[in-house]
Amino acid sequence: MFVISEKINGMFKVVRKAIAARDKAAIQDIARRQIAAGANALDLNVGTATDDRIGAMVWLVETVREVSDITLCLDNPKFEVIQAGVKACGENFIINSTTAKDEDLARFLPFAAETGAAIIALTLDEKGVPNTVEGRIEIAAKILITAESAGIPPERIYLDPVVLPINIAQDQPKKLMEAIGQFKILSSPPPHIVIGLSNLAQGTTEKSLLTGTFLAMAAGMGLDAAIIDPEDSLLMEIMITGEVMLNNVIYNDDYLKAYRA
Numbered sequence: 001m002f003v004i005s006e007k008i009n010g011m012f013k014v015v016r017k018a019i020a021a022r023d024k025a026a027i028q029d030i031a032r033r034q035i036a037a038g039a040n041a042l043d044l045n046v047g048t049a050t051d052d053r054i055g056a057m058v059w060l061v062e063t064v065r066e067v068s069d070i071t072l073c074l075d076n077p078k079f080e081v082i083q084a085g086v087k088a089c090g091e092n093f094i095i096n097s098t099t100a101k102d103e104d105l106a107r108f109l110p111f112a113a114e115t116g117a118a119i120i121a122l123t124l125d126e127k128g129v130p131n132t133v134e135g136r137i138e139i140a141a142k143i144l145i146t147a148e149s150a151g152i153p154p155e156r157i158y159l160d161p162v163v164l165p166i167n168i169a170q171d172q173p174k175k176l177m178e179a180i181g182q183f184k185i186l187s188s189p190p191p192h193i194v195i196g197l198s199n200l201a202q203g204t205t206e207k208s209l210l211t212g213t214f215l216a217m218a219a220g221m222g223l224d225a226a227i228i229d230p231e232d233s234l235l236m237e238i239m240i241t242g243e244v245m246l247n248n249v250i251y252n253d254d255y256l257k258a259y260r261a
């Protein structure tokens, strides 16, 4: 599982304050801790509090780049913000994200092709997030076909079926499991599949248990990347144990320690 850290996000108060105060040390501290806990990439999201989203994104990229060359997942719906983040980043980034709206695909895909970057694509279009498995598959197919015409192979596409909170959309996880399985057979080689896992548990009390159970089930269907908090040790242990079940990691009695080493 490709672990993308969710913690550098203006949704969190500490990050919001650090961005406002341009407090480098606070951001660099989160980055170091998330990497030490097992992050393979860091999602950078300036949130909605600041007016100057371009300035905030460029500052976040430069701040993290001072301490790490890790892959940065530039997270913003606005093309201009992504463009500025990419410029500041130089190398080793993922674009997060485009939707399947014609207007978004027409700008994000040629840009991803030009930069050689991987790109996350949400399976939502002009009509929003589909409620059905079929609706998500149709949009996923549209994304893969449009990406291919733009010169982006499926290996550089991360399809995101869009996870919704369990307390408002309990019918969704089962549909997402099915959608993930179907996405994987849409192309050869298959696309990657990513989710923002914490969306599931927003406003709930059993966050690790809900996200951990979902993660294990989704991994079984072919999920291969997730935006999560690697400092959530129960979640990480479930993730690693899932890798054992899928025969991606060799079992021995010390497999948790071995994986972390």
Ligand code: THG
Pocket: 006, 007, 009, 011, 012, 013, 043, 045, 075, 096, 097, 120, 160, 162, 163, 195, 196, 197, 198, 199, 201, 202, 203, 227
């Ligand atoms: N797909 C993609 N990118 C994404 C998401 C996605 N980026 C943002 C988000 N979703 C993933 N990141 C988070 C980060 C935190 C939380 C959820 C998703 C979260 N926050 C707590 C809450 O809202 O209850 C606490 C916030 C706080 O402390 O204030 O759960 O789906 N491609």
